[in-house]
Amino acid sequence: MTMPTASQIEAAVAQPSYRVRLYLGGAWVDVSADVVDVDGTYEVSMGDGLGFGLAPAPTQRVAFARERLGTAWRDTPIEISLGFNGTNPIHFLGRITGVREGRTGGEWTCSGYQDLIAAAPEIRSPLLYRRPAFTATTASSNENPDNAGWAGGLGNLILWRAGGRPYEQSATYPTALFYYSCETSIMAPEWTWLNGGDAAQALDELCRAAGGVVYQGMDGVIRYQEPMTFGAGVAAIHYTDAMDGTNAAIRAAAGLAQYGDLERSADVQGQVVDVVRCAYVARRLQGVQRVYQDTTPRLVEAGAVSTITLDLSLPCYRVSRVEAVGYTLRSTRLTTASEVTVAIGTTYAQQVTVTITNTLSEPIGLSELALYAMPLVAMEEGTATYGSASGTPRSYAVPDSVYIQTASHARRLCHMYHDWYNTPRPPVTLSGCGYDPRRSLGEIITLTSAYPAISAERHRVSGIQVGRTGVEMTLTVVPVTGLPVETDFFVLGTTYSDANSRQLTY
C-alpha cells in the first residue's frame, strides 16, 4: 500500500466556517457562537426546474444552543453566511418565521421575502396599458410609482409597494425592507392592474402570463428572470464523475467539481406535452360612463371635509368626474357645485378616493355619489393552441390569467410553453457535493455522468440544499439544451448586416 506523501499530509485543508447575524436594536449582531447547525433549501422554480411563476421562498433552519430573542423572534431579520477559513459570503437573508425552544436550546425557522410580499397591505395599482409585466431595474430606472413619468411594470410596482427597493440603487435606499432586481419581461399584456389581494399570488400570475420566474437569490435579492435567459450564459463549472485520481488542485485548475451521487427523475404526465392550450378573455375599453353610483346617506358637517373611498366593480381608466347630490339640512334645498366641492384624490384601477368639502356654515347631507370613468370590460373569450394533436397527445393548459387578453398573446404562450415542455427535461439531483459558496441559483453548469449517460451537457441550477452548517451541498440541475436563448434572436438596439442570421421569438 502506497503511503500519502508529506506534501499531501501537510497540505492546508480548507475548514468550513460560518457567521450568523440577527438584526437587533438597529444593528447586526453576530450570534455565531450560539449556533449549532444550519441547513436549508433554495429553489428557483416550482419543482420541474424551468417553470414560470413565483418560486417558493428559501427556507433555513438554524439550531442554536442558547436562547437569544425571547418573544421578539417574529420577523427578526437574519443573515447567514457560509464559507471557508473565515471568508463567508452571504448565503441567506431573510426573516425568522418560527421558533422552537427547549431547555437545551432551540431552532429557528427562517424564510425568504416571498411571505413578506404576500403579507403586504392591500396593494393597488392604476390600470396600466401595454406595460411589460416586469421592466428592467437599473441604477437610474424610475421605480417609484408615485413619481411623474413612472413607466414600470406591474411586477415592479408590487415589489416596490411591498417594501422592496431596486438592488441597483441600494446605495440610495440603505434601509430597504428587501431589494429586488428585474429583467424586462418578453411579453406585455394589454391591460394589467392589481386591486389588493395576495400580492405574491399576483406576481405568480404575472410570471405565468408573461413567462419568467421570480425567486430569491442567495444574496437575498428578489429577482425576476425572463425566459430567454434561462439557458443563456457561459458554464461556470463542470460537474463530473470522471475524476480518475485527480486531486483538488487539478480539478480546480480544470474547472471541474465532484458530486457524490446522481439521480434523475422524470414525470411524463407533468413534464412532456404535445399540445398546449391557453384561454384568453379580450377586454375592451368603453366610453366614459357612470361606473359607480352610491345612494348611502352621508352627513358632512359645516365647513368640514369628508373623504370617501369608492370601490369599483370594474377596473377603470381615466376618471372623468364625480357628481355629488347634496342638500342642506336646515333650509332643505339642493346644494350648488360651489357650495359643496368635490375633488378626486388617489385613483387606482378599482378604487377612487373622493374628497367632499362643505363650504357652507350648516351641515349638508349627501344623497348620491356617482363616478364617471372609462371602464374596462370583458368581451369575447377564446382559446389558442399549439402543437401536434396526432396519436395520443398529452395536453397542457396554461393556467387561466386575467392578464391574457388577446389571441396573439395566448398563441405566444402556447408556443413558448410547448418549447419548454415538449422535450423531456428531467431534473437531476447531485448529492454529496462539497459546499461551494460560488454556486448560485439560475447558474449554468455542465454535467457529465457515466450512468445515466450525460456528456458535458448544459444544465441550469434550479435548487441548492445546504446541510451541516455549510459542509455539504445538494444541487438540483435541469438540462437546458435546446431552450431558446437571447443570442438566438434579433435584439432591439443592435446593428446588423444583411447576412446576419437570427430568429424571431414567439
Added chain:
Amino acid sequence: MLHTIEDTPNLAIHRYPSASLYAVVRQNLLALDGATRIGRSVYAGGWGHPQEFARQNPFRKSWGAFRYLPGMTTLTWIMRVTGRQSGDVVRLYVNGALVQTSSITANGDLTFTYTLGSFAVNSVVEVQWNIYNANYTSPDLTDGQNWGLYEIIDAYVSPVTLSDAWPGVPTFGTSYSSSALGQLANAVDWLVRRVGRRTDPLFTGIIRRFGPYGPTGDEASGLLNVRWYGAVITTATAPILKATGMVWCYVAGAQEEVRLLVNGSVVATYTVPTTVGRYTWTLTYTMPQAAGTRNYVEVWYRRLNNPQISGNEVMNAWSVVRVWTEGSAGIYAAPSVPALAARTTMTWATWKGALNACATLANTLKTRIDANPSLWSEQRLYRRSYAYDDYQEQVFEPNYIPAAVPRVGEAVLVRGLGTRIGWGAQVWEEKQDSVGSYPLNATYNEPVNQNDAKSTQLVYLDTLKGLPPGASYNVRGGTIAYAGEIWRVGTDV
C-alpha cells in the same frame, strides 16, 4: 370587419421581435388594404318625381342626418335645379332650427355649404332642407304658382380626420431601432383608427314599390314616378358602379325594363322576363370619368307595352335594393407583406425586408386614403325617407327601408322612435297593408329606440346572433331619423 382585428401592438417595447406581434401588424395592414378598397353606396337623392306632393309652401325637399365627429366643420350639399322660379330659396334646418337661407340664383348643379357649430361627439345631427318662396301663398300654392325642379343629389359633412397627425413610416437599414419600430406601429395604429372612423349611412332604397296604373305606351321620356336617383363621385379605387334590385312579374307578357343612367345616358339595361315570377337584377357600369367627378345616377323602371285591365295598364312591382361603387377586383389584394414564423432562422435582410414591406404598404394606404376624399374625408348624410309629416312617414315606411347590404361595421347608430333591426331571412306577409304594400319582415328582430320620444342608440352588431360581417340587415320602424354603420367604435387610450 375592421373591428375584429387586434389593436396594433407596440413593437418598440419588446427586446426581441415577436413573430406573433409581427403577424398582428401584418394582419392589420392586409385588412386595411382590403378595407380601403371598399367603395360606398351612392347617395340616395330621392325617388319618383322630384316634385311629388310639392304643392306646399314651404315644402320639405329632403331631410337626413349625420354622425358628428370632432374635426368636422362643414356641411356641403349639391342641388340640381331646373326651371327655377324667381324668389325661390332653400332653407337649411339643423336639429329643427333654421340656420341658413340661401338664394337659388341659377339652374344647374349648385353647391351650398354651411359651417357647423359644435355638437356632442357621436351625436346624431338632424338636417332638413325646405324650399320656400315669399312670393307664393302659404301654406299651399294657388293656381299659377309653380315650383322649379329641385333635387338634392349629394350631401356630406367634412372633414373626417383624426386629431393626431400621420406619423409617417420608417426605413429599416442596419439598426434594429426602437424608434423605427415605434413609428411603424404608430403608423399602422393611425391607419386603423383613420379607416375605422368611417361611418356609412344605411342605403335607403326602394325595397318594394308598386308601379302606378297609367296610360299605355312607352314612358321612356319625361319624368317618371318609378325612378330612383342620386349621385356618386368617381374614385380610382372603386370605379365600377352597380345597382341591384328585384322585380315581381304578376302579368305575363308585360314588356318592361330596368335602366341604369349616368349623367343622363343609359349605360345598362335589364329586360324584365315576361313570365310570371320573381327575379333579381344587377346592372354594372365602369365609370370612365376622371376621379373626383360627381356623376348623376338614376335607375328607371320603364313600361314598353303592358296588358291592360279595365282600361288601365298594369305594371309589375320592382325594387332597388342598393346602388354602390366597388373596385374591379372587389376588396381582395394579394398580400405584399411576407408571413414569418417564430423560432425560424432568417437573415437580417429578410427581417428588415419584411418590416420595410410593412412600412411601404402603410404608406400606400395613406396615399390611397388621401387620393379618395369622397370615401375617407367626407361622411355622407343619411337620406331619410320621403314624407312631409310623421304620419305619412309611418304610412310609407314599408316602401323605404334602410339596409346594410352587406354588413361591414362594428355597430349601427340609430336615431328614431320605435325602431328595430331585422336580419336573417326576409319574409313577405301575404296580406296587403293600407297602402297596398306587402309588408316585409325579417326572421330576427332586435328592438331599438323604445323610449317614449325619439332617441339615439348605439347597437353593437356582434351582439346580434347570426349577423356576422358580410350578412345583411335593415332597420325598420315608424320614425328613422338616422341609421349609420360605424366601422370601428374606437376609444382613444
